[in-house]
Amino acid sequence: MQPAPTRSGTGATAAPPAVEVADLRRAYGDFEAVRGVSFEVHPGEVFALLGVNGAGKTSALEVLEGLARPSGGTVRVLGADPVADRARVRPHLGVLLQSSGLPGDLTVAEVVRAWAGTLTAPREPAEALAQVGLTGRADVRVRSLSGGERRRLDLAMALLGRPRVVVLDEPTTGLDPESRRQVWRLVAGLVDDGAAVVLTTHHLEEAEELADRIAVLKAGRVVLAGTQEEIAETQPATIRFTLDPGTPAPPVPDAVEVVEAGPRVDWRTRSLQPVLAELLAWAARHGVVLRALQARAASLEQAFLAVADAD
Amino acid sequence: MTTPTAPAGPSRARRIAALVGAETRLLLRNRTALVNSVALPLLLVAFVPLVGDVGGRGLVGTAVVVTLVFLTYYNLVTTYVARREDLVLQRLRTGELSGPEVLLATAVPTLLVTAGQVVLLAAGIAVLGRWTAPVDVVLPLLAVVLGAALMVVLATASTLFTRTPESAQITTLPVVVGATALSGLFFPLTALPEALATVARLLPLTPVVELLQLGLAGRTWDGAAVAGADLYGAALVPLAVLVAWLLGAGALTARAFRWAPRR
Numbered sequence: 001m002q003p004a005p006t007r008s009g010t011g012a013t014a015a016p017p018a019v020e021v022a023d024l025r026r027a028y029g030d031f032e033a034v035r036g037v038s039f040e041v042h043p044g045e046v047f048a049l050l051g052v053n054g055a056g057k058t059s060a061l062e063v064l065e066g067l068a069r070p071s072g073g074t075v076r077v078l079g080a081d082p083v084a085d086r087a088r089v090r091p092h093l094g095v096l097l098q099s100s101g102l103p104g105d106l107t108v109a110e111v112v113r114a115w116a117g118t119l120t121a122p123r124e125p126a127e128a129l130a131q132v133g134l135t136g137r138a139d140v141r142v143r144s145l146s147g148g149e150r151r152r153l154d155l156a157m158a159l160l161g162r163p164r165v166v167v168l169d170e171p172t173t174g175l176d177p178e179s180r181r182q183v184w185r186l187v188a189g190l191v192d193d194g195a196a197v198v199l200t201t202h203h204l205e206e207a208e209e210l211a212d213r214i215a216v217l218k219a220g221r222v223v224l225a226g227t228q229e230e231i232a233e234t235q236p237a238t239i240r241f242t243l244d245p246g247t248p249a250p251p252v253p254d255a256v257e258v259v260e261a262g263p264r265v266d267w268r269t270r271s272l273q274p275v276l277a278e279l280l281a282w283a284a285r286h287g288v289v290l291r292a293l294q295a296r297a298a299s300l301e302q303a304f305l306a307v308a309d310a311d
Numbered sequence: 312m313t314t315p316t317a318p319a320g321p322s323r324a325r326r327i328a329a330l331v332g333a334e335t336r337l338l339l340r341n342r343t344a345l346v347n348s349v350a351l352p353l354l355l356v357a358f359v360p361l362v363g364d365v366g367g368r369g370l371v372g373t374a375v376v377v378t379l380v381f382l383t384y385y386n387l388v389t390t391y392v393a394r395r396e397d398l399v400l401q402r403l404r405t406g407e408l409s410g411p412e413v414l415l416a417t418a419v420p421t422l423l424v425t426a427g428q429v430v431l432l433a434a435g436i437a438v439l440g441r442w443t444a445p446v447d448v449v450l451p452l453l454a455v456v457l458g459a460a461l462m463v464v465l466a467t468a469s470t471l472f473t474r475t476p477e478s479a480q481i482t483t484l485p486v487v488v489g490a491t492a493l494s495g496l497f498f499p500l501t502a503l504p505e506a507l508a509t510v511a512r513l514l515p516l517t518p519v520v521e522l523l524q525l526g527l528a529g530r531t532w533d534g535a536a537v538a539g540a541d542l543y544g545a546a547l548v549p550l551a552v553l554v555a556w557l558l559g560a561g562a563l564t565a566r567a568f569r570w571a572p573r574r
Contacts, residue, residue, distance in 0.1 A: 065405060067401070067404055067405070067570070067571075086409070087409070090406070090407045091407055093405075095405035097398075097401060097402065097405060099398060100398045100399075100401055100402035100405070101394075101397035101398035101399040101401070101402060102399065102402070103333070103337050103397075103399060105336075105337055105340045105341070106333060106336060106337060110333065110336065111333070113329075114329050114330060114332060114333035115329075115406065116329075117321070117325070117326065117328070117329020117330070117332070118326045118329050118330055118406050118407055118408050119326075119406070119407055120321070120407060157402075158405075161407070
């Protein structure tokens with residue numbers, strides 16, 4: 001894992017990490033679901049854990065949430081052990097589980113009020129419901145909510161205690177695009193207020209939208225980590241164009257791997273800028289038109305799929 | 312970041328009360344549970360005239376034990392398991408309440424109904440003219456309070472081997488049938504061979520019955536009449552057994568209670 005970028009510089013103002021995970025391991029019997037994961041999350045930062053199902057994301061989060069003890073390594077939330085120092089960590093920790101239950105016979109407002117009553121410094125329940133767009137559903141029984149409404153209620157409860165550290169396990173799974181954007185705005189607002197956010201997601205666009213740094217988990221290990229750009233750079237860039245019939249083919253630079261030679265040309269390269277410059281210069285010299293020309297750095301998705309597919 | 316200190320929030324009691332309020336609302340909205348809560352003691356009182364020579368004291372004792380086992384214990388096992396399987400307990404674990412606070416708050420409505428039923432039964436028996444003043448007040452109160460506490464920890468411990476609320480019908484049998492039958496409630500333990508009687512006295516419900524009989528009628532488990540200081544002397548063994556069960560089931564719960572379904 002690469003070192004965390006220091007956002008706050010050095011010296012007296014440097015903010016220590018809100019979440020510190022070092023060589024975390026979790027075993028179920030003989031099966032080791034998390035095999036030495038390390039990362040740090042600073043206040044005002046969003047950290048995303050990506051991975052296919054079974055990669056160990058939820059198992060790792062459960063330790064942060066204080067719901068499980070690690071079988072190895074250490075986890076510190078705001079400098080404290082989330083299990084041993086539970087009473088000190090809890091008031092500052094907001095947790096959205098991948099799935100959790102609510103009594104179906106209570107109304108939305110009753111559930112939120114009861115939850116607020118158990119918290120040290122709760123937000124106004126009405127304000128919390130407004131934030132997730134559930135104001136009009138306050139008097140509806142939880143049983144009657146749609147899946148997306150349930151998820152937004154879950155989120156309202158996770159954020160009710162004004163947490164400084166927020167752990168969100170697949171926050172937008174099952175949400176429609178509009179609700180998803182609403183959740184993204186909420187998370188962005190949390191970060192602006194200085195919260196540290198750890199989230200897991202299946203949606204790469206969600207990680208692209210929200211995350212400052214990303215770690216890709218596979219079989220319990222971090223196989224890729226860094227900013228989106230750093231992760232994308234692990235894969236070659238793509239150049240595509242189409243040649244008119246009868247046009248001579250351009251010379252292939254050394255740094256290019258040819259996927260298709262023509263008439264539709266598809267190249268991969270790790271030196272996008274020089275290769276592209278060479279190509280354009282050649283086209284200008286020979287008066288060749290490169291139709292539908294595209295030049296693109298690798299995306300997070302490409303990088304993710306490359307490691308997810310690899311054995 | 313310096314380790315945060317817990318800021319002063321609402322008191323522990325108020326936080327538990329917030330959850331108790333929600334649980335009580337749930338109970339009031341569950342018609343089946345409500346009807347059962349009222350119907351069971353009424354049914355028991357209706358049987359009183361049919362039971363001839365047991366006497367009011369015996370009736371109160373029987374009613375207390377039956378309520379503790381069938382209402383308190385059984386209800387709590389099904390409630391805890393249902394909350395666990397519905398992922399409600401797991402969510403509560405992500406909040407600020409501690410584990411014991413969550414379990415206690417979940418139990419409070421059932422405990423209140425238990426208390427209400429015991430009072431209702433005693434009143435019913437009094438109305439029917441079968442009430443006899445107890446020999447001692449402290450011992451029966453101890454029996455009810457410690458007995459109720461025991462039902463809570465036996466219920467939390469029973470969730471360890473209860474996968475669904477329905478399977479509670481089977482997993483509660485050792486307590487509901489076994490421990491109740493051998494508690495001395497339905498026949499005196501002196502009818503058993505001595506070794507078996509000793510074993511029966513170590514079962515979880517026997518000390519509750521013994522304390523009730525001592526306090527209500529001044530009779531020990533083997534039928535001897537005691538009074539004064541001897542009453543408390545005779546209470547030491549059942550109290551010790553009761554406390555041992557409380558600590559044992561409590562320790563097992565603290566060690567192994569599962570907040571989430573098995574995956």
